[in-house]
Amino acid sequence: MKKVLTIAGSDSSGGAGIQADLKTFSAHGVFGMSVITAVTAQNTQGVFAVQDITRDVIAKQIEAIFEDIEVDGVKIGMVSQVQTIEVIAEQLRHYAPQTIVVDPVMVSKSGYHLLNPEAEVTLIKELLPLAMMVTPNIPEAEVMTKMSIRTLKQMEEAAKIIYQMGAKNVLLKGGHLEDDSTDILYDGREFSYFSSSRIATKNTHGTGCTLSSAITANMALGYSLNEAVSRAKEYITIAIQHSLSIGKGVGPTHHFYTLYKKAGLIE
Numbered sequence: 001m002k003k004v005l006t007i008a009g010s011d012s013s014g015g016a017g018i019q020a021d022l023k024t025f026s027a028h029g030v031f032g033m034s035v036i037t038a039v040t041a042q043n044t045q046g047v048f049a050v051q052d053i054t055r056d057v058i059a060k061q062i063e064a065i066f067e068d069i070e071v072d073g074v075k076i077g078m079v080s081q082v083q084t085i086e087v088i089a090e091q092l093r094h095y096a097p098q099t100i101v102v103d104p105v106m107v108s109k110s111g112y113h114l115l116n117p118e119a120e121v122t123l124i125k126e127l128l129p130l131a132m133m134v135t136p137n138i139p140e141a142e143v144m145t146k147m148s149i150r151t152l153k154q155m156e157e158a159a160k161i162i163y164q165m166g167a168k169n170v171l172l173k174g175g176h177l178e179d180d181s182t183d184i185l186y187d188g189r190e191f192s193y194f195s196s197s198r199i200a201t202k203n204t205h206g207t208g209c210t211l212s213s214a215i216t217a218n219m220a221l222g223y224s225l226n227e228a229v230s231r232a233k234e235y236i237t238i239a240i241q242h243s244l245s246i247g248k249g250v251g252p253t254h255h256f257y258t259l260y261k262k263a264g265l266i267e
């Protein structure tokens, strides 16, 4: 069985962060492991408190995993603070796993800064050069490139700029645009496009976490980069189509729809 690690924050409501990542790994038939960077008190309506985990405990979690278990893929999500990023980068440079997908989580849909703005530069400098793929959404790409992104053409321009920052591949997600949801992949030479019709739902909590985890799982399973993104896009689209009206705000997506359907657990 392939073994995949998420280095990210905990979402108490289970829709995003570590919880979304582990559900996604399970749905892909890979063994999920976690290094927790921060604990958030969060639900479908907002983020109410964050406790960052110490540098030492983050280092120890990474060490505990890599000293014992072969890791087939790593996804990085919420990294919160400069010191958190520095210790993750230090440890990953040491253990050098082949597949690292960086989701540069900055601000939650509810508007909470999950990454201290002072740490934005450190994230770019320390984590992007380690990444096989970086998966910014449009607001994150705007912060990284300092340009406004409203069109597919501007997405392409931004992807080229982010590529120059050191990631081997850039997947710029189009979930925040108004038209179809088109994500674009740039590998330094050409663009590939992954499109789905926009699904009319408010329940999109954790979509970015889920997509990057699904890409990591598919890469660990041996799919090519393009195939991994294509399969992950299909997975997130189904998860959004069958998203759950849990809570009073932005509900989570459904990670197990296809599996439950096949097992006859749902109509």
Ligand SMILES: Nc1ncnc2c1ncn2[C@@H]1O[C@H](COP(=O)(O)OP(=O)(O)O)[C@@H](O)[C@H]1O
Pocket (backbone or CB within 6 Å): 136, 137, 138, 173, 174, 175, 176, 181, 182, 183, 196, 197, 198, 199, 200, 201, 204, 206, 207, 208, 209, 211, 233, 236, 237, 240
């Ligand atoms: N309403 C929607 N309908 C269809 N796909 C969506 C919708 N919202 C987001 N997506 C898709 O979900 C994935 C995550 O995108 P996005 O919402 O941009 O990321 P984030 O959660 O990081 O803000 C992308 O593949 C995007 O195209």
Ligand SMILES: Cc1ncc(COP(=O)(O)OP(=O)(O)O)c(N)n1
Pocket (backbone or CB within 6 Å): 008, 009, 010, 011, 016, 017, 018, 040, 042, 077, 078, 105, 107, 108, 109, 110, 114, 204, 205, 206, 207, 208, 209, 210
């Ligand atoms: C602990 C934690 N990590 C990441 C996020 C952001 O998740 P994302 O997939 O970008 O979805 P939204 O929160 O923006 O809906 C999070 N909220 N919590």
